[in-house]
Amino acid sequence: MEPTTNDRAARSWNPDGLAMVGVVVATLVFWLWRVPAAQRGVVYAEDGEVFLLQWTWMQPGRALLEPYAGYQHLVPRILSGLADGLLPLERYGLAVHVASVLVLAAIAAATVVLARDVVASLLARVALALVPVVLPLAGAEVLGNLANLHTYCLWLALWLLLWRPRAWWSAAFAAVAMLLATMTEVQTVLLLPLAALRLAWMRERMVPIVAAFLVGVAGQATSWVLAPRASPEDAGIDVADVVVGWLVTAVRPILLPSDAAALATLRDVGPAPFLLVLLPFAAAVAVVLAWGDARQRVASVATCLLSACLFGGSVLATPFSGFDWALREGDEWGTVMLNLRYGAAAGMWVAAQVPLAVGVLLDRLARGEHPSAPPMRAARVAVGAVAVALVATMAVIAPQSGSVRDGGAGWLTEVDEGALACEAGAETVDLAIVPSGRLVTMACDELLERAVPGPGA
Structure with a gap:
């Protein structure tokens, strides 16, 4: 029998897919509203003084897997290396900020699907996916920097362990995501009991995901032993x-x-x-x-x-x-x-x-009984409104938590002024980043080689 027009329309209208797109759009809109334009090019802490600088003087292989504070930061190091290698130095601040937000948007969108075996309601899953995005305190210094991407990697790792893959290709894709998450966040070790419990629910397609989790945790443990946190x-x-x-x-x-x-x-x-x-x-x-x-x-x-x-x-x-x-x-x-x-x-x-x-x-x-009856429909609307109210409230009040980027020096300006100082005879320059008092010290020959002169240079 040939598929009808309604059948084709039903296949093309994928609620989960549309919800994922909506979550990505909502994340980007919230970011543009939550983080003023002047703060988007400000470099945060380890994004500059660790990740950027280590790409400048280490071999790429070492810079990618160099432990910091006792553990691995694989995703931030990959993104930092790409921004450093593909763009002029003065664009680094905005590039890593945007990359960090895009990673969060991808994790939030993935939550819509990954939480499906725990939360059947699509509305509740969308609300769950937006929690790490609109959480008021996240905008203060977690949203939009590489150094704190590990916070969202733990979120991803949990939902990957609670998910049940339907196909081998999706299991393989999830395993790669799990390895990246565990090699970025040392605290995924806290999920070991859940991983063990997941073995009791084991289906064949979960094997690569659990295996990737164990490999990543082992990598973090090795880093902790060889280069322990002070x-x-x-x-x-x-x-x-x-x-x-x-x-x-x-x-x-x-x-x-x-x-x-x-x-x-x-x-x-x-x-x-x-x-x-x-x-x-x-x-x-x-x-x-x-x-x-x-x-x-x-x-x-x-x-x-x-x-x-x-x-x-x-x-x-x-x-x-x-x-x-x-x-x-x-x-x-x-x-x-x-x-x-x-x-x-x-x-x-x-x-x-x-x-x-x-x-x-x-x-x-x-x-329940008579789920289509008006009282039951009203009850579902009322319950769903609770999730909507939570997300909306957090999003609206989020700016009250402030931001450590407020008043911070723009990276583009810092690089341009550093180039002027170098051309005036300086051998090294200090580029200001946030939080207040942090600096990236860079040799002038390195800065001038990698930066495109600004209007005043």
Whole structure:
């Protein structure tokens, strides 16, 4: 029988594909709104002082796999090398910024498909995919730089492990993505229990994905042993500081990202009011545990544990004095760290609980008695609106978290001014990057060889 016009139309209209395109577009639109044009060409921390400089004086093979702070950063190093090798030096800042956003857009779009075996509702999956994009604290210093792409690689690795590939070609593609993710984020080691559990659910097509995960984790472990992270001085940070810090710097910014408002509350009454921010996410976990299936419960528990372990591990591994959140009272809160990239990494897993719960409820409503009845349709609309409201709220309030790029020196201007200094007789120049006080020191012969002179040069 020849396919009808309706059959052909149904095949061409792929809801997941359209949703993925929509997520990519939404990510790019949000980025253009969230990050002003003047901040898009600012070079962030390791993007300049580590990744860029090491490509200038190391052999390419070594620069690609050189450990930094105890672990591998494969995706940032690949993108940094491409930007450095294919473009003039002064375009490096904008190039790596755009590349970082495109990687996030790809990961967000992939989440729509990868989460399909956990969240049946397309609306809930789109909301889940946009959580790491619009999370308010992410825009402060995580969104749009290579140095923090590892945060999103952990997100990708989790959903790859929870996914069930339908074909060998997709399994192979996912295995490559998994290897890139694990060789970029050392904390994917936290997913080892999930990988072991995934073996119990093993289907043949999962073999390359789990194998790639184990190879990547082994590569990170090797780097850690051969080039371990420097041990910081003990600043007296303990579990109480981790718990209070998680509430103040990971949970609170999801819905209350203003540091000024948070500081006023902390000075007046302490961190207890921020438990109110935690309540809807705790309720979402309860919904999943009560009514979700095994895979949904595993996803919720795994994301909760990831949030706790990521924040606790990051703080205890770098115990700065500003991390003693549990000891603060009154005006002492004025010197504590509130805007913290560790909070963004932990906060996105907390925020993910709402789309997970919405997916569970929509699934139950769709399978209940008389799902097409007006009351049931109204209930589904109300539940779906919760996920939409969360994403919209985070997107709208995101600028309140500020940005470390604000007021930072534009890389193009820095290179042009450095070229002028070199032509005036300098042997080396210091190019300013963010956060404040960081510099990229470059030899003048290297800079002049790689830069295209600007209008004033």
